[in-house]
Amino acid sequence: MDQVIAARAQMGTSLAFHIVFAALGVGLPLLVVMAEGLWLRTKKRAYYDLARTWSKGMAILFAVGAVSGTILSFELGLLWPVFMRYAGGIIGLPFSLEGFAFFIEAIFIGLYLYGWDRLSPRAHWLSGLPIVISGAVSAAFVTTANAWMNMPAGFRLENGKVVDVHPIAAMLSPPWAVEVLHTTIAAYVVTGFGAAAVCAFALLRKTAEDRRDQVRAGLTIAMIVAAIAIPLQWIVGDVIARFDADNEPAKFASLEALFKTQRNAPITVGGIVGNDGVRYGIVIPNGLSLLVAFDPNAEVKGLDRIPENDRPPVAAVHYSFDTMVGSASLLLLVAIAWTIAALRKRAAPRWLLIGIALCGPVSVLAMEAGWFVTEFGRQPWIARGLLRTSDAVTIAPGLDVQFYGFSLVYVVLAATCWWLLRRVGTKPRGGERTDIARSAS
Amino acid sequence: MTPVLGAALVVLAAIALYTVFGGADFGGGVWDLLASGPRRDAQRDAISNAIGPVWESNHVWLIFAIVTLFTCFPPAFADVATNLNAPLTLALVGIVLRGAAFVFRNHASDAVTLARSWTLVFGASSIVAPFFLGDAAGALATGRYAWTSPFALSVGLFAVTLCAQVAAVFLLRETNDSALREDFRRRAIRATLAVWIAGIIPALLARGAEPSFYAALTGPAARIAIAAALLLGVVVMLLVARHRDGLARVAVGAEVLAVLGGWFGAQFPALVPGRWTLESAASSPAMLEAFLIAAACGAVVLIPSLVLLFAVFKRGAGAGTSESATGQLH
DSSP, X not given: OOHHHHHHHHHHHHHHHHHHHHHHHHHHHHHHHHHHHHHHHHOOHHHHHHHHHHHHHHHXXXXXXXXXXXXXXHHHHHHOHHHHHHHHHHHHHXXXXXXXXXXXXXXXXXXXXXXXXXXXXXXXXXHHHHHHHHHHHHHHHHHHHXXXXXXXXXXXXXXXXXXXOOHHHHHTOTTHHHHHHHHHHHHHHHHHHHHHHHHHHHHHHTTTGGGHHHHHHHHHHHHHHHHHHHHHHHHHHHHHHHHHHHHOHHHHHHHTTOOSOBSSOOEEESOEEOSSOEESOEEETTHXXXXXXXXXXXXXXXXXXXXXXXXXXXXXXXXXXXXXXXXHHHHHHHHHHHHHHHHXXXXXXXXXXXXXXXXHHHHHHHHHHHHHHHHHHHTTEEETTTEEHHHHSOOOSOHHHHHHHHHHHHHHHHHHHHHXXXXXXXXXXXXXXXXXXXXXX | OOHHHHHHHHHXXXXXXXXXXXXXXXXHHHHHHXXXXXXXXXXXXXXXXXXXXXXXXXXXXXXXXXXXXXXXXXXXXXXHHHHTHHXXXXXXXXXXXHHHHHHHHHHSTTOHHHXXXXXXXXXXXXHHHHHHHHHHHHHHHTTXXXXXXXXXXXXXXXXXXXXXXXXXXXXXXXXXXXXXXXXXXHHHHHHHHHHHHHHHHHHHHXXXXXXXXXXXHTSHHHHHHHHHHHHHHHHHHHHHHTTOHHHHXXXXXXXXXXXXXXXXXXXXXXXXXXXXXXXXXXXXXXXXXXXHHHHHHHHHHHHHHHHHHHHXXXXXXXXXXXXXXXXXXX
């Protein structure tokens, strides 16, 4: 395998794997803390059982997230040493800050998971809050590093050498705010729909008849998070699209598959992406000009403005983008339908439960596709305008063996994880030796 | 103190804390693999209970050392990651499987075959990870990156025995069962002997094969540190034999720090001997200062949190914990 392809394949697989666990690691603590908080308030057993069940899932997911994140921190150096030599001294700060946030997460996850019997109920609930906060904060810090890769800032180049480094300016490169919001909200979207889907699936299959209250409570809590997060995600996504149109024209032109710079630019959905245009796509006339500038006559930059060897792989970016938007549309519709049903105080009908169950995998698909958009859309650069991906790769041998080896590890981890989580979800309540009377007093 | 030195101290502190606490967790895995006798399952339960609440935060010291290295000393980090790609990848596989296997086997409790398989993975990967981390450290210390050299491999072996020793000593205070405690006491004494033997091998090998590193080891700073390590090894042995388990914990921690002191003392101020010094690899002063300020702010949040964690779980011998595998691994 070609060195760059092997390194990208390994990094891509690692990120695609980790991002799921990372998102659940950010979102699940919120759900667990909500459930436990409701138990403290209402003393209803269902909420307690729900918090215990979810926290078991959280234990497994967080551990896999921690170790797969470790793979990434190693791979930065093992696969992209040239990039790290360049970038470490510019964009290292958010990684260091993320290190502290991860510390707080790991400490309080230990306290939370093992503290059910050791801490008072209130103290135990409080020990969950730092996990919620530091999870979101660590996602935010890491995303600022990705924002920098899209628009490197906080330094000058003098005869090819990096000078005048401003770590804070690097961390706060132009896209940081929108990217951080988009990534963090994605975590809540995925966790909300993911947890809701598990509950909906259990209700549909009637596998949890003895714990119906618990599953219904889980569905409601998870859907509240999902129904708040998904509209926000649409708003932020819309802001990002306009940001990209102005600041990352190559990415924007690729995701919209706009080959020619033009006024009255259309939106093209789907189609077959060729070398200089899209065939058979669904065309919305003037759509893109309206989207970008609220003016059908506005000019939108196309790929013809981008030198040929600086263009991203258009088809991959375009299809990923359509997948993201399409998936997110389904998520939004289901969230609206659920909200209407909930406001009318009606239990979700069967067709809605099916929709919610479907939204679990679809939300993951949306997140992965969004990740592909930003990563493929930045190519051929690893740090846009500064360093090409092909120049950043290691010279160390054996990358193809590593790729296959780690892929195998991911398959084994994913399969075991899946199997264990199913047991956590389907095993009847119990197994905890906690005396509920003691905990509730 | 210059910012470069400050950043170097942060790296050293992170490596030291990872070696003691992360090392103890790996050592726990070693004893899990070697669990035997009539109290085999009880040994494993004690190990699970001891590691469970803390291994994830202990693991973060490694992440922290890595990000500090690439933030503050990026060219040296890139050089090491390129030349020690293979042993670091192998260590990484061990680290990943160890963490995953530990959680999997605890949650697979009543699925016997699965729990057994992951228990085996947990033990084996707890040897693989420190072995290759030690090997990489040995290869780095000589400046030659020769990770398959007998010297580097012997450092790997030494690292594994060190982890096992720390774990056995730490485990003495993780159980109320006196028979179980005596199991760990025997192991602590054997492991201390193993550390001495495994520690002599790299020294002998360095004398023949790594003359420049051997010369550095006989420099004043390294010499004091090594003498202290040897002395502390004897102290650990005596304290363990006399049932002074609390003091033995402190002594074994100090012994590990002395071993690391010998290594750091030998190669200071080189980051990679013959290739990178702290100065030549350092990021810009602006970056180092920003990092040190961030680290100081982070420490304000981190230290009380760590104290809380250890106060809740490590005060007094191992009472039962709710997520543990107690009585479930049969």
